[in-house]
Amino acid sequence: MAEKSNVLQNTAPYSGEIKNLILSNGFYILCIAVIIIFTCLNSAFFTLTNLYNILISASFMIATTAGVAVVIIAGNMDLSVGSTALLSAGVMYSVSTLGLPDIVALIAGLLAGIIIGLINGLLVSKLKFNAMVLTLGLQLGYRGIGLILIGGTQVSLPESFKNFGKIRIFGGLNLVVVICLIIMALLYIIMRRTRFGTYCYAIGCNETAAKRVGIPIDAVKTATFVISGFCAAVAGFVVVSRLGLAHSYIGKGMEFSAIEAAVIGGISLRGGKGNLLPGALFGVLLIYIINNGLSIIGASEYVYPFAQGIIVFAAMYLDALKNFKNK
Amino acid sequence: MLTMSSISKKFQGVRALDNVTMAAKEGRVLGLVGINGAGKSTLMNILGGVFKQDNGKIILNNKELTFNSPIDAYNEGIAFIHQEPQFFLTLTVAENIFISDLYMSKFPIVTDKKKMMQEASKYLAVLSADIKPQQLLEDIAIGQRQVIEIVRALTSGANVIIFDEPTSSLSLNEKDNLFRTIRKLKKEEKIIIYISHFLDEIIDICDDYLVLRDGKMVQSGLIKDTDKSDLSRMIIGQEIDRLERASINTDNKETILKVENVYHSNLLHGVDLELKKSEVLGIWGLMGSGRTELVRAILGLDRVPGGKCYMNENGQMKEIKKAELLRSVGYVTEGRHFDGLFLSMPVWKNVTSANMNAYKSKKLKFMDNKKERSKTEKFIELLNIKVPDANVRLANLSGGNQQKVIFAKWIDKGADIFILDEPTRGVDVGAKLGIHKIIRNLASQGIGVLLITSEIDEMVDLADRVLILCNGEIVSELSGNDINNANLMHFALEGVKE
Numbered sequence: 085m086a087e088k089s090n091v092l093q094n095t096a097p098y099s100g101e102i103k104n105l106i107l108s109n110g111f112y113i114l115c116i117a118v119i120i121i122f123t124c125l126n127s128a129f130f131t132l133t134n135l136y137n138i139l140i141s142a143s144f145m146i147a148t149t150a151g152v153a154v155v156i157i158a159g160n161m162d163l164s165v166g167s168t169a170l171l172s173a174g175v176m177y178s179v180s181t182l183g184l185p186d187i188v189a190l191i192a193g194l195l196a197g198i199i200i201g202l203i204n205g206l207l208v209s210k211l212k213f214n215a216m217v218l219t220l221g222l223q224l225g226y227r228g229i230g231l232i233l234i235g236g237t238q239v240s241l242p243e244s245f246k247n248f249g250k251i252r253i254f255g256g257l258n259l260v261v262v263i264c265l266i267i268m269a270l271l272y273i274i275m276r277r278t279r280f281g282t283y284c285y286a287i288g289c290n291e292t293a294a295k296r297v298g299i300p301i302d303a304v305k306t307a308t309f310v311i312s313g314f315c316a317a318v319a320g321f322v323v324v325s326r327l328g329l330a331h332s333y334i335g336k337g338m339e340f341s342a343i344e345a346a347v348i349g350g351i352s353l354r355g356g357k358g359n360l361l362p363g364a365l366f367g368v369l370l371i372y373i374i375n376n377g378l379s380i381i382g383a384s385e386y387v388y389p390f391a392q393g394i395i396v397f398a399a400m401y402l403d404a405l406k407n408f409k410n411k
Numbered sequence: 412m413l414t415m416s417s418i419s420k421k422f423q424g425v426r427a428l429d430n431v432t433m434a435a436k437e438g439r440v441l442g443l444v445g446i447n448g449a450g451k452s453t454l455m456n457i458l459g460g461v462f463k464q465d466n467g468k469i470i471l472n473n474k475e476l477t478f479n480s481p482i483d484a485y486n487e488g489i490a491f492i493h494q495e496p497q498f499f500l501t502l503t504v505a506e507n508i509f510i511s512d513l514y515m516s517k518f519p520i521v522t523d524k525k526k527m528m529q530e531a532s533k534y535l536a537v538l539s540a541d542i543k544p545q546q547l548l549e550d551i552a553i554g555q556r557q558v559i560e561i562v563r564a565l566t567s568g569a570n571v572i573i574f575d576e577p578t579s580s581l582s583l584n585e586k587d588n589l590f591r592t593i594r595k596l597k598k599e600e601k602i603i604i605y606i607s608h609f610l611d612e613i614i615d616i617c618d619d620y621l622v623l624r625d626g627k628m629v630q631s632g633l634i635k636d637t638d639k640s641d642l643s644r645m646i647i648g649q650e651i652d653r654l655e656r657a658s659i660n661t662d663n664k665e666t667i668l669k670v671e672n673v674y675h676s677n678l679l680h681g682v683d684l685e686l687k688k689s690e691v692l693g694i695w696g697l698m699g700s701g702r703t704e705l706v707r708a709i710l711g712l713d714r715v716p717g718g719k720c721y722m723n724e725n726g727q728m729k730e731i732k733k734a735e736l737l738r739s740v741g742y743v744t745e746g747r748h749f750d751g752l753f754l755s756m757p758v759w760k761n762v763t764s765a766n767m768n769a770y771k772s773k774k775l776k777f778m779d780n781k782k783e784r785s786k787t788e789k790f791i792e793l794l795n796i797k798v799p800d801a802n803v804r805l806a807n808l809s810g811g812n813q814q815k816v817i818f819a820k821w822i823d824k825g826a827d828i829f830i831l832d833e834p835t836r837g838v839d840v841g842a843k844l845g846i847h848k849i850i851r852n853l854a855s856q857g858i859g860v861l862l863i864t865s866e867i868d869e870m871v872d873l874a875d876r877v878l879i880l881c882n883g884e885i886v887s888e889l890s891g892n893d894i895n896n897a898n899l900m901h902f903a904l905e906g907v908k909e
Contacts, residue, residue: 278520279513286499286510291495297511298482356501 110402111350111363115370118395122377129380139261140326142372144169144319145341146264146365149349150271151315152342153364157275158308160215161290163263164204164344166311166335169320172196173330174233176321177241186244194317200226201313201326205306223339236333246328255313260322265365267315273358283305284308288355345371348399370395412436413571413602418467420453420907427453428464428626435571435619440593440603442617442634444610446866450626451606455573458604459491460484471571485511490569492577496560498548505531505544508563532561537592552677558585561592567828571602578612590616610639622646643900648796660875660891664688667859668736668828670709671730673718675714678704679883681717686828686859691850693862693874701883703745710737740828741765741821743814745836751817752805759787759801761816765824784871790819795845811835811842818849829853830861835869848874867899 097250106113123130148165155162176193180186187398204222207216251259283304294301319338324330343353349367351358358364373393383391413435420428428450435441443451454884456462458469460478469476471487478484484491499507500780506513506529514530516523531544535558542555551559557577564572574593578586593616596603605617612636613620622629622645651842664687673682678701686692696702708715720736721728744751753761763770763783770786771780787801796815798808805813814834821829834850837844854860862868871876877894879887879902889898 196773279522282506282513289499289501290497293499296481296497
């Protein structure tokens with residue numbers, strides 16, 4: 085037997101721990117490379133102020149991606165998060181016009197997100213809708229309701245929303261950014277440390293096996309959509325609080341950015357694999373680092389999608405290489 | 412005391428179980444034996460809640476049980492060690508073991524990973540398995556994964572434990588450990604049901620036996636009142652409806668396919684084989700001996716580090732890439748629903764699917780549906796496929812007819828090498844005979860057939876030459892009259908012995 089295994093090792097030409105290391109951390113190496121390149125091009129890039137800028141612009145996507153990542157890990161897909169963000173912003177606006185305390189408007193907005201998640205989740209788990217098709221269809225309706233509630237291209241919310249967005253802690257970091265990061269961290273802990281999280285990974289990995297061992301599949305799936313809806317509502321609030329305005333463009337394309345960020349952060353679209361931290365977080369950050377860097381070096385706005393595309397492709401290629409080798 | 416009385420079950424008209432009664436007692440191991448398709452797995456799937464019986468009762472400790480799902484059976488303390496276990500590849504070993512009963516820490520909703528790791532390694536140590544609880548399951552070799560399911564059953568505190576071919580993927584050492592565990596479980600007054608092909612194992616570990624054949628009970632009794640040859644007689648039984656054996660001498664025939672030195676991680680250790688014109692070459696070996704892996708490696712479906720393929724081109728053996736080979740053979744796979752058929756398409760589209768170039772028009776490359784249909788009609792008659800017409804969707808056909816459609820597909824392609832992996836799995840007796848005739852016919856037309864089957868009769872009836880595959884190596888070759896039930900049984904029983 086010993087002889088045999090020697091033969092085997094000789095016939096397999098794969099060696100080199102370094103290659104392995106590079107492949108398995110390829111995404112982070114890519115992130116660092118991008119940061120170094122932008123820093124070399126313009127020293128203003130690598131400063132604390134600019135880091136805060138990146139975080140502020142990325143904040144709502146951090147919350148959204150966290151929620152979408154949970155759904156993806158459990159083996160589903162949520163394409164309605166952008167519309168949910170718009171709808172919850174709409175609810176916040178219309179409740180605030182009723183003369184109730186502003187906190188009620190906020191809670192109503194978040195509740196709207198949860199209800200949408202519940203609808204999506206129940207339809208997917210109980211009526212066995214295909215999650216992608218269902219949320220792609222329903223998001224039109226959600227967006228429609230949001231647009232009706234806003235009733236114009238742009239409406240103002242009470243001052244307190246804008247003031248909340250201005251609260252800064254830790255020497256200049258916005259409170260909303262911290263909230264988004266906390267949501268991401270909390271969901272990471274839930275996914276990796278609780279029974280619910282383990283069930284999510286198990287269902288995403290192998291639903292047949294999950295059924296066999298008696299995991300409450302329907303309840304877990306529904307819960308993931310509720311989480312995603314809530315996170316999208318938070319994202320809606322973050323956008324609104326930054327400007328003090330609700331406008332009809334909130335959430336446009338957000339769902340695809342979130343999936344993109346999750347995937348380049350190493351979360352498998354097949355489910356059951358990947359981490360919220362650091363994976364998904366850096367996935368979001370990479371996209372905003374590229375945008376921010378390009379604007380700092382004064383690149384034309386039309387270059388942004390192209391540069392983004394290249395980087396996203398590179399990240400996915402590295403991931404594919406890794407998987408290919410593992411096979 | 413567990414009793415399953417007068418159990419019957421039909422699948423799509425095929426009678427899988429016919430009035431079978433089984434009794435298993437505490438502190439004893441019941442050996443359930445029979446050839447593939449005898450109904451062992453069906454019976455156990457009913458006990459495990461996977462299938463529901465058409466007739467009959469399950470009684471455990473004087474209580475009648477009805478199962479609507481595997482969870483019901485699990486909750487009654489019935490654990491099933493599956494032949495093909497299902498796992499969560501991206502979770503850790505410990506999580507896989509405790510998934511249905513995760514340890515919770517004092518802090519609400521948070522799981523206690525440390526305790527799970529500890530408990531898991533305790534049980535793994537009992538089986539002396541070289542697995543660490545924090546490893547991801549996808550990093551565990553397939554052969555070792557079954558151990559994890561055994562541990563899962565042990566930790567759930569089940570009272571009835573069903574082992575379905577548990578040793579087929581275990582090494583000798585792991586097997587000894589498993590038997591030690593089973594003896595321990597016996598002392599704890601568990602009811603154990605043990606399914607196996609290996610009669611040595613049955614005699615070694617079991618106290619009682621029940622022999623099934625074609626879904627019927629043949630005999631049951633105490634192991635100490637019987638012996639191996641008795642058992643194998645009961646298992647094989649009287650032959651019914653068999654093809655006249657017509658083995659030919661193939662020494663002088665032209666070689667059409669030559670394979671050298673095939674390696675596959677730890678499953679295959681340098682396999683050579685030569686396939687000749689108009690012969691049926693059988694590969695005989697137990698489940699886990701590397702049969703399917705060998706074929707997949709030859710065809711380039713799994714990436715393997717070593718192995719060369721040569722094909723006959725106008726009398727000369729030319730080396731070819733393995734992927735090229737796949738393009739020029741007819742490959743009847745093990746699981747026709749999984750990778751053999753387009754179930755939602757009509758028969759005629761399935762038949763012509765491997766050879767579509769032959770049916771397109773010259774200039775605009777449109778498909779000539781009329782031609783496809785008429786060709787299919789010919790195949791339906793030729794292969795005696797029982798369908799109302801060629802437009803029936805394949806999902807509505809019986810297993811035997813589906814299998815014939817696969818043959819039609821490859822014959823239409825004009826392949827001169829056929830690779831058959833379990834060609835009659837899940838096919839009723841009549842259709843089986845039909846398929847055997849097709850295979851014989853193919854060989855007589857000069858086609859080389861590579862046959863893998865776990866059914867001893869099929870091998871004896873069809874093969875002109877048999878290679879014995881054991882632990883990833885060809886250990887022997889049989890031809891002519893040496894291919895008989897006794898010899899093949901002998902190799903099967905000696906199978907895992909080193």
